Amino acid sequence: MHRPRKEMIAETRAKLIAAARQAFGTLGYAEASMDDFTASAGLTRGALYHHFGDKKGLLQAVIAEIDAEMSARLKVVSAKPDNLWQGFVDECTAYIEMALEPEIQRIVLRDGPAVLGDPSQWPSQSTCIRSMTESLQRLSDEGTILAVDPEAAARLVSGASLHAAQWIANSNDPEATSKKAVKAFKVLLEGLLNLTGRLHQPDRLSSMHPEIDQSPA
């Protein structure tokens, strides 16, 4: 039987990825010593070079894993409501909230781009963008939003979301900052809505961030 063999290999890969993810997330890519975190997985750099080629390869694998998780979470969130627009809004909210997590900030948003180049080029990041793009495409077909290029809108919205998240996460008063960011984000998103003949529909966005106070300034 050649099963335990394959399983051992998969386990080795998984252990390396897990150890690297931990090290990259806490120390950062540059400060994480390959000798150290491979040892913490009960292995050596030999295994690392065999499976991933080099340190960058491991980072790619770690990011791919994280991005797959993010994408899965987004898909669940956006598919939940029957209202498409609400699904999109929830997706944006979830996106911001994920970008608040230190591990994602550090590995995906900071070290990733520096080491692997612009995220819009990786297959992984495209997954999240594609998810958001599809949501916008459906909204466009439905007539809910104006006729803009869905991918372009997705990238702008995700860019705004990510910056908002980093701003919030590194703020002295994350609560207050979050309130301000969400309100402004709400206004920007309303720019996408097709309002012909129905000027203001604030309720559409009322559940952007349920846990946060939405009362006007």
Next chain:
Amino acid sequence: MHRPRKEMIAETRAKLIAAARQAFGTLGYAEASMDDFTASAGLTRGALYHHFGDKKGLLQAVIAEIDAEMSARLKVVSAKPDNLWQGFVDECTAYIEMALEPEIQRIVLRDGPAVLGDPSQWPSQSTCIRSMTESLQRLSDEGTILAVDPEAAARLVSGASLHAAQWIANSNDPEATSKKAVKAFKVLLEGLLNLTGRLHQPDRLSSMHPEIDQSPA
């Protein structure tokens, strides 16, 4: 006379910053050898450590220089038109165009955050944000835009701009991508406008990107 003395020191600092800026911009921070680029400036690492403490310190100085240039360019652009909104739009345009420059992408947008942490924390990046924030504050006072927190809006808009710029710069077809991005950006920005009683004013944004076709899809 103790003038040449001061001048020599300033010149040394300037030479180090220039050499580092060149190396960081082309090779990237991690690949840039301190021995190499100090030598290219006719100096050694001794001078570097004396003036800037370490490699990070030099990066900070380089970024401060670049950011000062960016801020100056933005101030000029935004002050030119008599129309405040037009000034803001021009400022956004200039922001995107600067973010297309490889040196700024590499040093300020990718390596900077990875090495120095989130940009919203550095004094430098705040300069650009503050400039945009002030523009939005005036527009808010004027009643041209809705009452949102100016800093929040500035950060969202700059985030969207930066992502758009990176997307464009790394695209296979930058021309086409730019068209799509600008149109979507236009729609989002219109979300900020206070449209009470005057629903559509597309001409307000007509000069977002004069060199690029603005015709509808």
Next chain:
DNA sequence: AAATAGATCATACGCCGCGTATGTCAATTG
């Protein structure tokens, strides 16, 4: 004016981390 102090920069040393080349053992294959 001689001496002292402090600043500017170069030189020299050691450490650590990465990449590669090599070795070893187990598992698969015929």
Next chain:
DNA sequence: CAATTGACATACGCGGCGTATGATCTATTT
């Protein structure tokens, strides 16, 4: 059962960084 391949560990060398030390020059002090 011999041969081969794959999975990992070990060993070596190189380069980069940081620091400690040294040399030179300038500005003050008396």
